[in-house]
Amino acid sequence: MRRRAERHLTRDPQHRDAGAAIVKPAEMTWRDYLVLLLRIGAEIEHALMVEYLYAAYSLGGDHVPATAWPTVQRWQATMLTVAREEMGHLLTVQNLLCFLGAPINLEREDYPWDSQFYPFEFTLEPLSIDSLARFVFAEMPIKMPETAAEWERQVYDAVAARFPDRPGQPHLHHVAKIYREIIALLGDASRVPDGAFLPHTFTQQAAWDEWGKGYRPPPAGEDAPGQPGDPQAPAALESKGAYVMVDRMGTRTEALAALRKLAGQGEAPEMRTASQDQAGEPSHFTRFAAIYRDWVAMGESFAPARKVPRNPTTFVETARAGHGTFVEAPTSRQWAHLFNLRYRMLLTYLAHTYRLGRTSSGREPTPRGVMMHRVFAEMYNLKAIAGLLVRMPLAAPADPHRAGPCFEMPYSLALPDDEDDCWRLHADLLASALHLGGELLADAPPEGQAYLAGMRDLDQQAMAQIRGLVAGGRSRRNR
Numbered sequence: 001m002r003r004r005a006e007r008h009l010t011r012d013p014q015h016r017d018a019g020a021a022i023v024k025p026a027e028m029t030w031r032d033y034l035v036l037l038l039r040i041g042a043e044i045e046h047a048l049m050v051e052y053l054y055a056a057y058s059l060g061g062d063h064v065p066a067t068a069w070p071t072v073q074r075w076q077a078t079m080l081t082v083a084r085e086e087m088g089h090l091l092t093v094q095n096l097l098c099f100l101g102a103p104i105n106l107e108r109e110d111y112p113w114d115s116q117f118y119p120f121e122f123t124l125e126p127l128s129i130d131s132l133a134r135f136v137f138a139e140m141p142i143k144m145p146e147t148a149a150e151w152e153r154q155v156y157d158a159v160a161a162r163f164p165d166r167p168g169q170p171h172l173h174h175v176a177k178i179y180r181e182i183i184a185l186l187g188d189a190s191r192v193p194d195g196a197f198l199p200h201t202f203t204q205q206a207a208w209d210e211w212g213k214g215y216r217p218p219p220a221g222e223d224a225p226g227q228p229g230d231p232q233a234p235a236a237l238e239s240k241g242a243y244v245m246v247d248r249m250g251t252r253t254e255a256l257a258a259l260r261k262l263a264g265q266g267e268a269p270e271m272r273t274a275s276q277d278q279a280g281e282p283s284h285f286t287r288f289a290a291i292y293r294d295w296v297a298m299g300e301s302f303a304p305a306r307k308v309p310r311n312p313t314t315f316v317e318t319a320r321a322g323h324g325t326f327v328e329a330p331t332s333r334q335w336a337h338l339f340n341l342r343y344r345m346l347l348t349y350l351a352h353t354y355r356l357g358r359t360s361s362g363r364e365p366t367p368r369g370v371m372m373h374r375v376f377a378e379m380y381n382l383k384a385i386a387g388l389l390v391r392m393p394l395a396a397p398a399d400p401h402r403a404g405p406c407f408e409m410p411y412s413l414a415l416p417d418d419e420d421d422c423w424r425l426h427a428d429l430l431a432s433a434l435h436l437g438g439e440l441l442a443d444a445p446p447e448g449q450a451y452l453a454g455m456r457d458l459d460q461q462a463m464a465q466i467r468g469l470v471a472g473g474r475s476r477r478n479r
Contacts, residue, residue: 030185030188030191030192031100031192031196033185034100034182034185034186034192035097035100035102037117037178037181037182037185038093038096038097038100038102038105038182039097039102039105040117040118040178041093041117041178041179041182042090042093042094042097042104042105042106042107043105043107043108043118044117044118044119044175044178045086045089045090045093046090046106046107046108047108047122048086048119048135048138048175049083049086049087049090050108050124050407051122051123051124051135052079052080052082052083052086052135053079053080053083053382053386053405053407054124054125054308054404054405054407055079055125055126055127055131055132055135055305056076056079056080056083056127057308057386057387057390057404057405058125058126058127058305058306058308058390058404059072059073059075059076059079059127059304059305059306060072060073060076060304060305060306060390061305061306061307063303064304068298068302068304071294071298072304075127075291075294075304078287078288078290078291079127079291080242081242081287082242082266082284082287082288084242084244085242085243085244085245085265085266085284086266086284087211087244088211088244088245088246088262089245089262089265089266090106091206091211091246092206092245092246092247092258092259092262093262094106094205094206094354095205095206095246095247095248095249095258096186096249096255096258096259098198098201098204098205098354099197099198099199099201099202099205099249099250099255100196100197100198101196101198101201104351104354106347106350106351106413107409107413108122108409117173117175117177117178117181118173119134119137119138119172119173119174119175120134120137120138120172120173123310123311124310124311124312124404124406124407125310125311126305126306126307126308126310127304127305128303128305129292129295129296129300129302130162132288132291132292132295133159133162133163133292134163134172135288136155136159136285136288136289136292137159137160137162137163137172137174138172138173138174138175139174139175139266139283139284139285139288140156140159140160140174140176140285140289141174141176141285142174142176142177142180144156151289151293152285152286152289154293155289155292155293156289158292158296159289159292175266176263179259179262179263182259183256183259183260183263186252186255186256186259187252187256189252194252197251197252197255199250199251202248202249202250203357204354204355204356204357205248205249205354206246206248206353206354207246207248208244208245208246208247208248210246210372211244211246243265243281245258245261245262245265247261247262264283265281265283265284266283266284266285306390306391306402307394307400307401307402308390308394308401308402308403308404309324309325309327309394309401309403309404310324310325311323311324311325312324312325312326312327312336312394312403312404312405312406313325313326313327313406313408314326314327314333314336314337314340314406314408315408325394327394327403327404327406328394328395329392329393329394329395329396329397329403331392331440331443332389332392332393332394332403333403334436334439334440335385335388335389335392335403335440335448336389336403336405336406337436338385338433338436338437338440339382339385339386339389339405339406339407340406340407340408340410341429341432341433341436342378342381342382342385342433343378343382343407343408343410344410344413344429345374345378345426345429345430345433346375346378346379346381346382347410347413348413348415348425348426348429349371349374349375349378349426350371350375351413351415352371352415352422352426353368353371353372353375355415355419355422356368356371367469370465370466370469374426374462377458377462381455382405384451385405385451386404386405388445388447388448388451389402389403389404389405390402390403390404390405420470423466423469423470424470426466427463427466427467430459430462430463430466431463433455433459434456434459434460434463437452437455437456437459438456440452441453441456
């Protein structure tokens with residue numbers, strides 16, 4: 001699918017260099033082209049979120065010196081924080097697609113390489129100084145703002161020097177580039193008129209009161225000493241909690257404000273708002289730059305990650321083709337299958353929330369409320385299973401190489417047209433999870449057994465709840 005999107009990103013034929021302006025294909029309207037860019041933006045946000053999660057889960061292990069543990073734990077917390085905020089970015093882009101009357105897009109696999117927007121080739125790998133540098137490069141501004149601290153400028157220059165732009169070599173790209181294109185097009189009423197927007201979709205969009213309540217920034221004074229911009233305080237920047245932004249929109253002005261705020265938090269720090277600066281909220285670039293600065297000071301040979309594979313896969317054909325590392329140990333592979341299933345369930349639940357209208361809460365759970373509850377449950381499941389997988393063998397038990405969460409996309413994320421069939425799909429996935437969890441329970445380690453038993457009870461409750469919604473007809477009444 002991404003290859004089909006890529007062929008529409010044509011450059012000006014008079015300027016074939018990598019930095020040339022993108023031109024709209026003749027067969028597309030400006031609204032259609034804006035939808036294309038937003039779909040690409042959604043894929044980028046989804047991919048970065050998954051790559052950050054995998055890198056964060058890789059950190060730790062017995063080989064990490066005790067003196068370095070606090071630093072590594074702080075790095076892990078920072079990466080998980082950024083991943084949570086990327087989830088907010090993904091949802092905000094979905095809201096804008098909804099506002100334009102376009103289908104949401106939760107896809108992300110099969111990256112095109114060296115396109116005009118994708119930051120780098122999609123890769124799940126343990127955190128290293130090289131992979132961290134790519135994260136910094138993706139999130140850093142096209143041009144450093146005047147307010148940047150000197151240490152941030154030093155990291156900017158050092159990372160830019162790692163990826164020189166050479167003819168014939170793949171290009172890395174700043175994600176800020178696509179947001180500049182989107183914001184410029186979205187703000188041009190001569191190309192995207194007001195009639196392109198659908199204000200009535202406001203209630204179908206994801207909202208902060210559903211997603212962001214648990215991720216407010218910490219009150220002033222609760223962080224470690226130091227403020228953003230203090231060259232001696234990168235650790236303080238990393239200690240700040242997640243601030244998940246999920247903005248709904250009913251007007252062009254609200255859509256532009258949401259995108260500028262999103263870009264200011266993440267991929268375009270030069271677009272930061274005054275409120276973000278006053279809150280002392282560090283951008284994703286600043287957070288990653290602080291880790292990079294600390295790592296260089298400790299020595300680039302420092303290895304804080306477990307021996308998890310690059311691009312783990314449950315498909316032997318994928319590994320034989322050179323596109324991944326096969327999870328050979330049978331039990332580890334079964335756990336990886338369970339992870340992939342819960343990942344599919346998360347994305348399916350999330351997609352369904354956009355079909356269900358927001359209704360006032362009462363004594364009985366609404367279908368949307370049920371889906372939201374399931375989304376958060378699957379987030380916990382993914383974290384728990386990933387924590388087990390990075391400790392399980394990749395092949396032989398005595399081999400120090402470990403397995404890892406595969407994050408393999410399902411064959412499809414399309415929902416059935418009929419609403420009852422959507423709920424049957426959820427029931428089928430829960431039935432698969434109950435079966436697979438039951439097979440794993442007998443041979444699971446003690447912590448795995450406790451988790452599987454708890455997951456089984458919750459899945460049985462969810463199955464009963466979903467069947468009750470369908471039997472009672474509430475799945476249709478509350479659409």
